[in-house]
Amino acid sequence: MNARAFTTDVVFGVVPIALVVAIWQALVSFGYAPVTLLPPPGLVFDRLAQQLMTGTFQQEIAATLFRLFAGFAIAVVLGVTIGLAAAASPAVNAVVRPLVRVLAPLPKVALYPALLLLLGFGHESKITLVAADALFPILLSTFYGASMVEQKLIWSAMAAGTPRREILFKVVLPAAMPSILTGCRIGLVISCIVVFLAEMITSTDGLGHLLVTAARTFQAVDMFVPLITISLLGLILNGALEALRAFLLRGFPEVLCNV
Amino acid sequence: MISARAVLARATPVLACLGLLAVWQATSLVLNNDSFPTAIEAIRAIPLILGDKEALINILASLRRMAIGFGVAVAMSIPLGLMMGRSRTVASFFNPLLMVIYPVPKAALMPIIMLWLGVGDIAKTLVIFLGVSLPVIYHSFAGAKAVEEKMLWSGAAMGLSAAQRMTRIVLPAALPEILTGCRTGLVLALITMITSEMIARQSGAGNILFNALDMGQYDTVFAMIIIVGAMGIGLDALFEKMRARLVKWSEPQFDIPVSFS
Numbered sequence: 001m002n003a004r005a006f007t008t009d010v011v012f013g014v015v016p017i018a019l020v021v022a023i024w025q026a027l028v029s030f031g032y033a034p035v036t037l038l039p040p041p042g043l044v045f046d047r048l049a050q051q052l053m054t055g056t057f058q059q060e061i062a063a064t065l066f067r068l069f070a071g072f073a074i075a076v077v078l079g080v081t082i083g084l085a086a087a088a089s090p091a092v093n094a095v096v097r098p099l100v101r102v103l104a105p106l107p108k109v110a111l112y113p114a115l116l117l118l119l120g121f122g123h124e125s126k127i128t129l130v131a132a133d134a135l136f137p138i139l140l141s142t143f144y145g146a147s148m149v150e151q152k153l154i155w156s157a158m159a160a161g162t163p164r165r166e167i168l169f170k171v172v173l174p175a176a177m178p179s180i181l182t183g184c185r186i187g188l189v190i191s192c193i194v195v196f197l198a199e200m201i202t203s204t205d206g207l208g209h210l211l212v213t214a215a216r217t218f219q220a221v222d223m224f225v226p227l228i229t230i231s232l233l234g235l236i237l238n239g240a241l242e243a244l245r246a247f248l249l250r251g252f253p254e255v256l257c258n259v
Numbered sequence: 260m261i262s263a264r265a266v267l268a269r270a271t272p273v274l275a276c277l278g279l280l281a282v283w284q285a286t287s288l289v290l291n292n293d294s295f296p297t298a299i300e301a302i303r304a305i306p307l308i309l310g311d312k313e314a315l316i317n318i319l320a321s322l323r324r325m326a327i328g329f330g331v332a333v334a335m336s337i338p339l340g341l342m343m344g345r346s347r348t349v350a351s352f353f354n355p356l357l358m359v360i361y362p363v364p365k366a367a368l369m370p371i372i373m374l375w376l377g378v379g380d381i382a383k384t385l386v387i388f389l390g391v392s393l394p395v396i397y398h399s400f401a402g403a404k405a406v407e408e409k410m411l412w413s414g415a416a417m418g419l420s421a422a423q424r425m426t427r428i429v430l431p432a433a434l435p436e437i438l439t440g441c442r443t444g445l446v447l448a449l450i451t452m453i454t455s456e457m458i459a460r461q462s463g464a465g466n467i468l469f470n471a472l473d474m475g476q477y478d479t480v481f482a483m484i485i486i487v488g489a490m491g492i493g494l495d496a497l498f499e500k501m502r503a504r505l506v507k508w509s510e511p512q513f514d515i516p517v518s519f520s
Contacts, residue, residue: 012348012351012352013351013352013354013355013356014355015352016352016353016355016356017355017356017359020356037374037375038375097271098271098272098274098275099275099278099279101271101272101275102272102275102276102279102492103279105446105491105492105494105495106488106491106492107446107449107450107453107487107488107491108450109450109453109454109457110453110468110483110484110487110488110491111484112457113468113469113472113480113484114295114480114481114484116472117294117295117472117477117480118292118294118295189361189362192362192364193362193363193364193365194364196364196367197364197366197367197454197458200364200366200367200458201454201457201458201469208367211367211370212370212458214370215370215371215373215374218374220371220374223370223371223374224371227363227367227368227371230362230363230364230367231359231360231362231363233362234361234362234363235358235359235362237362238358238362
């Protein structure tokens with residue numbers, strides 16, 4: 001892609017977002033929507049900037065981020081381990097496959113009440129829910145990535161005298177990396193969404209809790225602030241993962257270009 | 260031998276279900292906790308819920324909203340996704356907007372939408388619609404993008420108009436990918452439905468779940484979880500059957516849906 005096409009893309013991409021904000025502003029300023037229901041964008045962004053400076057708001061973000069990362073980290077560790085194990089050993093695969101088949105389409109959020117009863121209303125139940133939801137995309141893409149590794153690569157490594165155990169880490173894991181990272185990306189977005197929802201359903205802190213409190217007191221401005229914050233967080237985390245991906249996949253130019 | 264193997268392959272998901280229930284039963288017996296009923300107690304409570312007329316009406320109303328939201332979302336998302344896949348301009352126009360919306364939990368919009376539209380069916384259906392749209396758009400986009408140019412050129416050379424090329428070449432070629440998106444969307448519709456009802460707490464399956472939790476009817480809570488889980492697995496299996504019939508010629512890349520809220 002040359003620089004000019006890139007600039008055109010950026011301009012075209014900004015237009016609809018600007019348009020949405022403009023329509024939003026127009027709806028308010030021409031009086032189609034009362035300010036109490038739809039606060040003007042300027043007010044919302046002012047409030048967001050003002051909130052970001054306050055310590056309490058930062059604490060709420062920290063609580064949300066802690067749960068998000070804890071759940072996501074558990075999901076990555078479990079997903080990659082189980083995925084690799086299932087791809088490497090037919091016996092593990094025979095056990096994991098039917099379990100995943102049943103558990104993957106299950107709406108995990110329905111398990112949340114059970115988690116509340118078992119783990120309490122604190123961090124644990126929310127982290128478990130995030131991990132359960134982010135686990136399957138990571139597990140599945142690790143599994144598919146690892147089972148697609150070219151057999152020739154493994155044979156060459158064996159011929160070169162690599163012990164079986166090391167083949168998994170030196171050949172299969174790097175070769176499956178692009179696929180694993182794609183799974184992680186889906187898992188990350190899911191973690192963002194799930195942590196917010198769990199906080200909305202029952203919580204005493206976090207961004208989701210802020211939204212619910214604002215909704216109970218009909219503070220429309222404060223309802224938009226956590227939503228925009230979670231969207232920004234998602235974009236930032238996605239960007240960070242993209243940078244990590246570019247770093248980890250330096251050896252895979254063909255995969256990087258496809259993004 | 261082959262048939263025995265086929266039977267075994269069919270039976271593994273059932274075995275997995277039974278295994279999970281057995282693990283549940285064993286854990287609850289070991290923990291011996293009041294708030295964690297055994298699997299058998301929970302299963303015994305299922306007929307009680309399904310026999311209760313009000314609960315049944317609630318669950319059916321939830322399913323109706325879900326079906327409408329899913330249907331409208333699919334009908335609108337597929338054309339948009341296909342156009343994004345075939346035209347660079349359309350793609351660069353919508354892509355950033357969709358990226359901004361992507362990490363926003365759709366069910367979290369429930370309080371705001373309720374403020375505008377009230378707590379009726381429209382608000383809940385709209386939230387489901389929003390939840391389903393994005394994966395369907397993205398998968399149709401990816402499917403349409405991967406269509407071979409040569410087929411389009413041949414179509415154009417044989418005098419097909421742009422609209423005809425879209426419906427007769429791009430749509431069938433992208434169909435496997437589109438259906439993968441719809442499958443994700445279907446699971447999502449169920450998740451969004453439950454979540455929005457948990458947040459709005461007014462009616463529906465999610466509401467029954469949390470009311471039971473508040474009143475300490477733990478066997479009802481777990482029975483509802485089984486019902487919702489069975490809905491998810493059942494709908495997914497049904498869709499998979501339909502998908503296999505529609506696109507017999509294409510092997511799915513992922514035979515298990517990547518579900519998320």
